[in-house]
Amino acid sequence: MVTRYGKDQRQGFSNRIEKVAIVGAGGQMGKYFAEHLVKTGKRIVTAITRPSSTSKQPEGVQVVRVDYGGDDDTALVEALRGQQVLIITMSVAAPSGTISKIVRAAAKAGVPYVLPNWFGHDAANDALCKDSLFIEIRDSICSEIESLGVSSYLLLNCNFWYEFSLGGGPDRYGFDFTKRSLVLFDDGKVAINTSTWPQCGRAIANLLSLKELPDDEKDQSPTLSRFRNGSIYISSFLVNQRDMFESVKRVTGTTDTDWTITHESAEQRWKDGMAALQQGSRKAFVKVLYSRMFFPNGDGDYQSSRGLHNDLLRLPVENLDEYTAIAVRMGENGEVQ
Structure with a gap:
């Protein structure tokens, strides 16, 4: 993977994540992501929700209502255009293919980073994912994001809430x-x-508060890009x-x-x-x-084998x-x- 640097980007590049969209911002996990992202005060957070949704959205979140259940993704692509990160938080009971539709729309809209509804198991542990009936879900969504050639995926490994x-x-x-x-x-x-729900929320908010790219070859500070197509390990x-x-x-x-x-x-x-x-x-x-x-x-216990990113993300001891x-x-x- 070729390392990109802030100094080489187009004029006006800010090297910060300023626009984040969330599908499921009013849900069980999504509300913690939204609340903590808003709390940092560093970005615009947009909830993409169905027109019929009655879910209460966290204060400070902009709301765009889109019917993303059909075959026509025009409105969804438009809602995602200009977003730098898309977070998908959906129930495991969501209709088959829904996440794939949203991922494809994100690629059409040019969204650089996608968190594709993976908030739990150690994604690098094939045996665990297979025995937990998650390996096909992991492989299909990650391979689709990579094959589209636009977005990079970010997987939050937090184990059970x-x-x-x-x-x-x-x-x-x-x-x-x-x-x-x-x-x-x-x-x-x-x-x-x-991990607790608030810790997961803090982890994503702090992750997206990192610089996107290193400034230059000498810059060793943590960046979002180092996690491209990979995992973030946290724990409470x-x-x-x-x-x-x-x-x-x-x-x-x-x-x-x-x-x-x-x-x-x-x-x-x-x-x-x-x-x-x-x-x-x-x-x-x-x-x-x-x-x-x-x-x-x-x-x-992935902490003993993989280590944690708690310190890098400035997560508190709970x-x-x-x-x-x-x-x-x-x-x-x-x-x-």
């Missing part, structure tokens, strides 16, 4: 807060990286289930005797989930996804109990579906 996953029932991090039960996968001591916590349980007990004022604790093999849970998927149970996908992450082979309390509330109120 902590508050969502802890409060999301026993098929995720093993906790059921309404029943006060806990399923420990194997011995409960397999550590994984996990490196914890195992027992660490989470200790935090839960501190937050709830409970002890071991207040909980029903059982043990299951992570590998067997994954196998059972795969079998259920093959029988047509869509609910089993969650069990497959989370059980695989807790295999005792270290796949869930308080585990603070986000555990949020997760407990979510679990008790049934906020995670």
Whole structure:
């Protein structure tokens, strides 16, 4: 890959990201991206949303309503023209082909960078992505972006969202807060990286606050371009289930005797989930996804093998109990579906 320098760009080149578009800015993850991008005050943030959408958009975000579900992408291309970065945050239940349509529109509009709805698994871990049923999604979207020859992709590797996953029932991090039960996968001591929603928002806002290109051959400062067609690794916590349980007990004022604790093999849970998927149970996908992450082979801990970009992106050290309390509330109120 040829290194580009700021000094060689056309007159008027600012070397800063000043315009960012988000599809899904009112959603679960998108709102944190939008809020933190706006908070920096360094750029114009535009939410691209369907005409029928009733999602509340974060304050300070410009809204452009576009029907991007049909075959005619004229309006979408026009909405994306002049944008430097496109962030796509969509549900896994989004209609097949929607992300591809948006990516192709971004290429037509000349958008240099795309975050293509990858906010989680270590994208460089082929075995993990394959067993989690993500490898075809990863390969198809990344290869399409590269084949179009216009945009570069950026993948945020943050693993599972902590508050969502802890409060999301026993098929995720093993906790059921309404029943006060806990399923420990194997011995409960397999550590994984996990990130909060705000940390993900800060990571993207700070990433897009970097210079786009090095000024010249001597410039060693961090730039956005160094992440082209690659991954950003961040994390809030490196914890195992027992660490989470200790935090839960501190937050709830409970002890071991207040909980029903059982043990299951992570590998067997994954196998059972795969079998259920093959029988047509869509609910089993969650069990497959989370059980695989807790295999005792270290796949869930990319911090030890890849390192993190937390310091480069000036991300704060977070308080585990603070986000555990949020997760407990979510679990008790049934906020995670």
